[in-house]
Amino acid sequence: MARRARGPCADPSGHDVTVVLHAEGVSRRIGDLAILVDVTLALEPGERVSLVGPSGCGKTTLLMLLGLLDRPDGGRVTFDGTDVASWSSSARARARLGRIGFVFQTQNLLDHLSARDNVALPAWRAGGSRSAALHSADALLERMGLSARAATRAGRLSTGEAQRVAIARALVNKPVVVLADEPTGSLDTASAALALAALASVVADGAALLVATHDPAVAALGRLIPMRDGRIVDDTDR
Amino acid sequence: MTIGLLLHLAWTGLMQSRMIAVLLCAAVAGGVAFQIPNDANLSGYEREIVEKGIVVGNGDVRVRPGKTSRFDDGDALAVTLAGYDGVVGAVPALMLPGALGKDGNFKGALVIAVDSAAARVPFLVVRGSAVPTGDHHSMLVGTSLAKRLGVGVGDEVQLRVVFGGGPASISAEDDVGRYTMTIRGLAAGSFLGPESIIVDRSFLTSELGAPHAASMVIVHLADHDASRQVAARIQRDHPDLSAVAWSDDSPFLSSAMHGSAAIGLVSRAMVWLAVLVPVWALLYVHVLHGRRQIAVLGAIGLSRRELFAIHLMQAAIVGAIGAAIGCALGFALVSYFASHPIFHSTDFTIRPVVDATTFAVPAVMVFVTTLLAGVFPAWRAARVDPARILRGTT
Numbered sequence: 001m002a003r004r005a006r007g008p009c010a011d012p013s014g015h016d017v018t019v020v021l022h023a024e025g026v027s028r029r030i031g032d033l034a035i036l037v038d039v040t041l042a043l044e045p046g047e048r049v050s051l052v053g054p055s056g057c058g059k060t061t062l063l064m065l066l067g068l069l070d071r072p073d074g075g076r077v078t079f080d081g082t083d084v085a086s087w088s089s090s091a092r093a094r095a096r097l098g099r100i101g102f103v104f105q106t107q108n109l110l111d112h113l114s115a116r117d118n119v120a121l122p123a124w125r126a127g128g129s130r131s132a133a134l135h136s137a138d139a140l141l142e143r144m145g146l147s148a149r150a151a152t153r154a155g156r157l158s159t160g161e162a163q164r165v166a167i168a169r170a171l172v173n174k175p176v177v178v179l180a181d182e183p184t185g186s187l188d189t190a191s192a193a194l195a196l197a198a199l200a201s202v203v204a205d206g207a208a209l210l211v212a213t214h215d216p217a218v219a220a221l222g223r224l225i226p227m228r229d230g231r232i233v234d235d236t237d238r
Numbered sequence: 239m240t241i242g243l244l245l246h247l248a249w250t251g252l253m254q255s256r257m258i259a260v261l262l263c264a265a266v267a268g269g270v271a272f273q274i275p276n277d278a279n280l281s282g283y284e285r286e287i288v289e290k291g292i293v294v295g296n297g298d299v300r301v302r303p304g305k306t307s308r309f310d311d312g313d314a315l316a317v318t319l320a321g322y323d324g325v326v327g328a329v330p331a332l333m334l335p336g337a338l339g340k341d342g343n344f345k346g347a348l349v350i351a352v353d354s355a356a357a358r359v360p361f362l363v364v365r366g367s368a369v370p371t372g373d374h375h376s377m378l379v380g381t382s383l384a385k386r387l388g389v390g391v392g393d394e395v396q397l398r399v400v401f402g403g404g405p406a407s408i409s410a411e412d413d414v415g416r417y418t419m420t421i422r423g424l425a426a427g428s429f430l431g432p433e434s435i436i437v438d439r440s441f442l443t444s445e446l447g448a449p450h451a452a453s454m455v456i457v458h459l460a461d462h463d464a465s466r467q468v469a470a471r472i473q474r475d476h477p478d479l480s481a482v483a484w485s486d487d488s489p490f491l492s493s494a495m496h497g498s499a500a501i502g503l504v505s506r507a508m509v510w511l512a513v514l515v516p517v518w519a520l521l522y523v524h525v526l527h528g529r530r531q532i533a534v535l536g537a538i539g540l541s542r543r544e545l546f547a548i549h550l551m552q553a554a555i556v557g558a559i560g561a562a563i564g565c566a567l568g569f570a571l572v573s574y575f576a577s578h579p580i581f582h583s584t585d586f587t588i589r590p591v592v593d594a595t596t597f598a599v600p601a602v603m604v605f606v607t608t609l610l611a612g613v614f615p616a617w618r619a620a621r622v623d624p625a626r627i628l629r630g631t632t
């Protein structure tokens with residue numbers, strides 16, 4: 001069984017006030033298959049964590065649970081000390097929109113929108129102003145080296161460009177937690193460096209970053225959590 | 239503003255599948271364009287029925303003697319009835335059985351005698367001219383009767399009128415008036431008109447020896463739908479006579495109106511289904527094809543309610559565009575039917591009625607149908623599970 005992350009500061013209710021996102025003994029089955037078994041993991045603000053393990057070991061499923069996209073069959077997930085099990089789908093959507101940035105393994109952009117609109121969309125929804133959202137999107141795209149491609153429809157971007165747009169979209173609302181599934185898997189070295197720099201900047205701003213990766217270079221940047229067969233096999237600080 | 243964002247996503251999402259969007263708009267436009275001329279022609283049919291059966295027919299309320307065969311003073315009764323609220327005219331008429339002959343060939347017909355100067359008469363002169371007031375030597379002949387007898391305007395014909403067993407008659411022979419008259423015009427309009435003989439009322443009343451006699455007073459109303467109420471009022475005030483609304487007096491007229499309404503209802507139901515089913519199917523296919531995009535929207539934080547709204551807005555956009563195109567096509571079809579009526583004869587022509595209702599009712603009906611068709615696909619979109627759709631393999 002995995003151990004809780006460092007920095008315990010339990011409040012009287014037993015919740016760890018320094019932990020922004022916490023999975024406690026979570027399990028997830030899909031059909032007869034146990035995808036996650038009794039997984040415990042905590043993320044603190046400003047912490048960088050790398051999930052590593054072979055394909056099919058449950059990394060993406062764990063990210064989905066922590067990203068409030070899925071619900072566990074057992075155990076619980078707490079966000080800012082609150083058990084999210086009782087949250088409505090609207091409350092979960094609000095948290096995903098404003099507080100959690102998610103970078104999918106496959107970029108999952110809206111192909112019919114421009115790169116700029118894809119990045120601006122969460123900010124437009126959260127802030128209500130399209131012009132402000134586009135302004136934020138332009139700044140992030142520039143950081144990603146994609147200013148020249150801002151008006152290009154997402155469906156026409158290369159895989160690497162699309163991945164950088166997806167990262168920009170995840171960061172546009174300045175989330176407190178960023179969950180990234182193989183964020184550099186489809187990037188060349190230069191693009192990967194830009195993407196990692198962008199992700200590192202949110203950690204510097206105090207957000208927690210959890211990255212599922214096969215890339216040793218990426219994994220080496222944070223606390224390493226190896227997974228195998230749906231379990232965390234070790235959780236040791238680097 | 240969220241509405242602006244949702245509209246933006248609805249529009250761009252719809253334009254992502256242009257073929258589906260075009261088919262959706264075509265289905266909606268087809269429904270509207272079909273129903274507009276349908277409604278316009280049915281309204282035209284009803285208007286013509288009312289015009290020919292009531293306005294230039296036997297009026298909204300038909301007042302007849304209760305137990306006697308005719309009113310002794312139809313003029314006085316007409317003046318009284320003209321004073322009722324909603325009454326715009328009351329015309330005494332004398333109707334007697336008769337026959338029209340040419341060269342010894344006689345055809346039986348109803349002889350209708352009205353004051354030629356009356357504001358409203360139960361027929362329409364379609365050829366020649368009306369009989370002048372006080373003219374006892376000319377007549378109008380119904381178009382069908384004239385055709386059967388082979389006579390036309392200007393012909394001299396023999397008229398026979400059966401006055402009935404009055405107190406002065408001593409034999410059946412004595413009851414029949416024999417006259418030679420000239421056909422001044424041909425009449426149509428009333429459902430009896432094409433088969434009738436029409437003379438000036440003063441001619442028949444003088445022959446009858448009763449200068450104010452009338453077998454009926456034809457009452458015209460401003461509102462045809464008020465006929466039953468006015469008939470009931472007249473009946474209550476004059477229990478000795480019979481006042482009957484057109485809808486109760488003429489089974490043909492009321493059946494024709496009910497039939498028209500039923501056809502309209504069936505037609506609307508068919509259009510409703512013809513729009514509902516393909517629009518529902520296309521929107522549903524659109525949602526199924528777009529599940530990944532919907533899941534992405536859900537994953538980045540749009541709520542189920544917002545996803546539902548986006549897809550209902552797509553139905554609304556399709557409904558609005560389709561209805562607008564349908565109205566334009568419908569206008570073209572109505573214009574065609576106005577110049578090429580679907581039914582045309584000397585005395586009955588169906589021309590489409592063109593007013594705001596003609597366009598608004600089908601457009602609103604199909605728009606609402608499109609929205610209804612969009613509810614289930616929108617609900618289905620809102621139920622898309624981002625985790626299941628977006629889950630990778632690691």
